[in-house]
Amino acid sequence: MNDTTMPTTQAIQVESLSKRYGKNAQALSQVSFEVGRGELFGLIGPDGAGKTTLIRILATLLLADEGQARVNGWEVRRDYRKIRSHIGYMPGRFSLYQDLSVEENLHFFATIFGTTIKENYELIHDIYVQLEPFRKRKAGKLSGGMKQKLALCCALIHKPVVLLLDEPTTGVDPVSRQEFWEMLKRLKEKDITILVSTPYMDEASLCDRVALIQKGNILSIDEPGGIVSAFDKPLLAVRTNDMYRLIQDLREFESAHSAFPFGEYVHLALRNSIWPEAIHAYLAGKEHTGIEIKPAQATIEDAFMELMTQE
Amino acid sequence: MKQFGIFIRKELYHIFRDRRTLLILLGMPIVLVLLFGFAITNEIDNARIAVLDQSKGEMSQELTQRLVASGYFLIDENLWEVAEIEQHFREGKTKMAIVFPPELQENLRRNLPTQIQLIADATDPNTATTLINYASAIIGQYIQEQARGQAAPMQITTEVKMLYNPRLKSVFMFVPGVMTVILMLVSAMMTSIAITREKEIGTMEVLLASPLRPAMIIIGKVIPYILLALANTVVILMLGTFVFGMPIKGSLLLLALECLLFVITSLALGILISTRTESQQVAMLISLMMLMLPTILLSGFIFPIESMPLALQVISNIIPAKWFIIILKNVMLKGTGMEFVWKESLILGGMALFFIGASVRNFKIRLE
Amino acid sequence: MVPAITAEKLTKKFGDFTAVNQITFEVQKGEIFGFLGANGAGKTTAMRMLNGLSRPTSGQASVAGFDVYRETEKIKKHIGYMSQKFSLYEDLTVRENIQFYGGIYGLPGREIRHQIKELIGGLGMQEYANTLVKAIPLGWKQKLSFSIAIMHRPEIVFLDEPTGGVDPITRRQFWEMIYKAASEGMTIFVTTHYMDESEYCGRVSIMVDGRIAALDTPRALKEQFGASSMNDVFLQLTRPNQKES
Incomplete structure (x- = not known):
């Protein structure tokens, strides 16, 4: 050319x-x-x-x-x-x-x-x-x-x-x-x-x-x-009263793909779709209080981190 | 051309808005010249001396009066005993002592050899030597006068005549020296700092990314400093002439041209330094260490080149200041024309060309 | 429980200019407190007063139970400080920096040796232990600075504009370190002008022109201002009186 x-x-x-x-x-x-x-x-x-x-x-x-x-x-x-x-x-x-x-x-x-x-x-x-x-x-x-x-x-x-x-x-x-x-x-x-x-x-x-x-x-x-939209994993925003332990616990959750703090919440990306209740139960079992779980919209940062970990 | 104009204008803004630096640049030559002129001087005025007059005759009295009348000496005290001499020196009261022997009058009359003892404090050898020389000369002259008319034995006296600087005034030495140092400082150090400053604050990046040609950037930055350096030259020459009575025997035009040549050489050096350094601090250090110190120490300004070890004498040849000082002395003190300084001028010119060439080669049109 | 920091009508004037104007707040032990404001809003001045580096013009304040007028030396012993410029020496190695700061805070030699191992191991920085700090990546420097700032187990650590420019993962690792320290009872005082950082704090105060214009949890502030992010909250607070003086 x-x-x-x-x-x-x-x-x-x-x-x-x-x-x-x-x-x-x-x-x-x-x-x-x-x-x-x-x-x-x-x-x-x-x-x-x-x-x-x-x-x-x-x-x-x-x-x-x-x-x-x-x-x-x-x-x-x-x-x-x-x-x-x-x-x-x-x-x-x-x-x-x-x-x-x-x-x-x-x-x-x-x-x-x-x-x-x-x-x-x-x-x-x-x-x-x-x-x-x-x-x-x-x-x-x-x-x-x-x-x-x-x-x-x-x-x-x-x-x-x-x-x-x-x-x-x-x-x-x-x-x-x-x-x-x-x-x-x-x-x-x-x-x-x-x-x-x-x-x-x-x-x-x-x-x-x-x-x-x-x-x-x-x-x-x-x-x-x-x-x-290229971020294709199910994403949840989770919070409890103990932020630091929450991050550690979520990473050990078996369906978790990644868990990163995002402001007041932790963004939990899942390997496969599961019911939020299952996560609620898991966290309650770990003695977390004030548990809140809701679906989250991925941001550029989620996408960026995902791409970084794929590298 | 318009671009060039605005560039110089911008540079002048920088110079005039940085009041402190400007004050230093314009004030420093004045301070340095006055400092060298009044404080740091090898001349002897009213040196305190002690006299031990053992002869107590009219000749020793006359001699003492002669010494005082010369203006160089001041009688601090008349001593009575030899033992007092050393004590006087220890107390630092006096720089020199004169001992007239008891037989002075007698011997002189009979035309016999006579010794007058001069004792000097040689902790400061320069001053001691000068004092002894002055005193010997005065005494020698007196004795000659006394011997006149008598059938004197064959006497050989040396007669010294100092050319171009008959009174050995040190001002004749330091005006060219200070001028050289100042021109070097303003030209080399200030330009290298001014250029690296643009690198440091990041404006060089913007200038490079503009249609300005590198040569224009450099020449634009340099011209205001040429003007500043020449202004300093005029100030130093005026101080030298009107305050210290330094002559300018040669042509003013030639002097101006030589100054310009030296300024250009120094500027080229400054530019060369700036092409190799990234920060003002480094530029300043290099300018000081590699330019200022050799200019002061190896140019013949303070220490005569002839009395340096051979290695340093050789090194002194690559110092532009050495050649400029030679030119300055020739033109200002001897009043010689181009025919006697063409060689030195050519060397300076060659150095300038070399530095400019190296700068052009080193100047980057990009950031690395 | 005694609050970690209290400030009451704390004021600092420079001539006619009032940099900090009667600010009042409390920070509880183990809290992550965000101290926000635009450049020049008075954040740094306020923090210097709390650090014992600058004497207040009027008002009261205590840090770790010590008075900011009379007990500045005691305050300095009980706080840690990390600035945006990284207080690490670029021409010392990672190990030497830890050694140096350990020495400054008066840790015994045995403790310093222990800390070097602990700290480098904890950060996973073994490969950088003997590397000059200037040669290690920005993210590592930041995490190292923080670790060093809390090496002497201060009660309160002041973070002056800590993040910015690091990649999102490193940034989160950094925040996790902060969460960890807070969960162990350390009080964290963060000044920043990056509004999205503030979302990570337990409570935030927003300074505008020397005054605290808002103080609450990020969630409550967002509700109060009907905003979707702290950035919006900040814009609403500062836009009306934005001016160039």
Whole structure:
């Protein structure tokens, strides 16, 4: 297949990408996926899963050891200059000039991308209005949420075709997190492809499609609904007054596939469907009190853990 | 071009908003020059001496007056016994003692050999030597005058003439030295820190992922520091000239160009350091250990290169500061032109090219 | 029974700014108490006062029965502390870290040797015993930090933003360790701004602008606010007075 001449419809193509640091640390192994134009694609996984490495390779900041990657049809190694002019990139930690004001930062990034704030103001307008009252304030003096908004504005100011966001919501309070995702939704409507990474499993449901990633391997790629429905074991939420003993006891229950704490409950996945009464009786026999058992809806976390244990 | 402009502007914001560093950068040259000029000096002024006059004649009196009149010496006390001398030294009251023998007057009149004893506290050998030299010179001159007109025996006296720095003022030595150190500091250390700072706070990552060319990033970061370094040069030269009376005999244009050349060499070194380091702390340590110390110790600024062991003499050749100090002394003190410093300039230029080449080779367009 | 922690109208002011404003609560022995709030809501300041690291401006508080004004040294002996930044030394091995902290808390040599065996065995970290801490995976570091923080069997352990970024299984293993400690009677005081963490706590307080805006079990709070998750509860509490100052 000679894909250098083929018109590409995918915004991001990744094929068998591998990367290792030093001798032992395999950051990515044989990762492949595609992101369609205008898609909001989530890269979900814990720290050290390889999310940052992957995003940096796509941002042309790292070279892969093996495999291919294209952004907007450009090859990441050869066409890095083109990619750099046309993507917006927001690194994992706050990477703006703390001693420059909001306005100065934005003006700086607009200018180095050869554009002006005016030219693309329409794109950042929604976000920038929230920053406007603080435009003379130094970036270092903004709250976490505001910093993220400013960083997003700076990454957007040149109207990129693809936006690469590395853990934009890490360490940000829940309110700002929610607002940030609302902004991403609106950007998506403006035909910008967005690849966003996050360690928060609950953010998966806000993406069009997600890749679950762990130790450099992609565990699954699907729509959030698809990932959850792929969890095919019967799932119950159980609680009693003694959480710690409950977990131990449930793991010893013969029909148990797995038992993990989920907030106030323990999620008990079963090998086979059995009556909740049987579990009730089992727990009562173990002298548990305040027993409560109800069917549970699997979450992305259930699915993720299931995939992890299958590995 | 617009990109370049904004980059330099941004860099100037960094420099001017970091008030403390700016104050250090601009204040340090002034403090250093004044410090070297007034405090750390080899010159002798009003050194306290003791006199044991056993001859008690008019000649010894005249001699003592001569010594005091020179401005170098101050009579701390007149002693009566030889035993007092040592006690005086022990108490640290005096730096030198002069003993006029009882037969001084008599011997001089008869043109017989005479000994005047000079005793100095050699715990500080530099000062001791200088004191003895000054005193001998004054005494020698007096004796010569006394002998004039008489049928004196053949006398051989050495006449020393110090060229270019006739009064052996140390200011002539340290102005070029301090200038070299400051330029090295501002240029190499500050640029290496400024570049690694962008790596450390993560903005380098964003800059790399932008259409900015690496060369533009580097040149943009460096230009403000060139300006800063040249401003420091002007300040040091003015202090040297107006406060300490240091001459600038050669062409100002040549001096400025040579300074620029040295600044560029140092900047290139700073950039080279920054391409190999990831944190400001490491950059600063390397700059200090590998640049500042050799610049101070091996450049001939403080210790003369000729008196170093051979190995260090050889090493001193790769220190840019050594060549710059030679150039500075030539241009400022001797007033020589390009025809006498072309060799040193060429060496500096070659070093600059080498460092720039190595930096370009080392600069990564990616993160690793 | 004497509560593990009591605070009454505890207040801390920095100049004109009131970081913690008259907070009142009690934590019972063996309880897992979640102390939530956005960045800058005053969580850290409040916790420092309870740790004896910062002197309150006014109000009363006692920790493990000791007064936070007068008996800070005693408090420090009876609590354990684990911060988000992992208080482990990255350039020491796992074994050396345990040794060091054992020494700090004044455990006798025999006890330290016993703990090293116990702790490394309990965590299943035998293969990492002589590895530098910087080279072990994040999840292990976290579990190790916690084990070290409770090595001297404190009555109360303070966890400052403990989880975040670890994989879901490791995170649950971590919570199981916390449950285990609590079931043995240790009191756990967790500060966090990750709302889903709070669902694991027995009771939670939510701080907004220096005050405790809500305090109850996660279940009761969700009922009270008609919310499906603690995240929703938090959003409802903070959104109305969200501001940038």
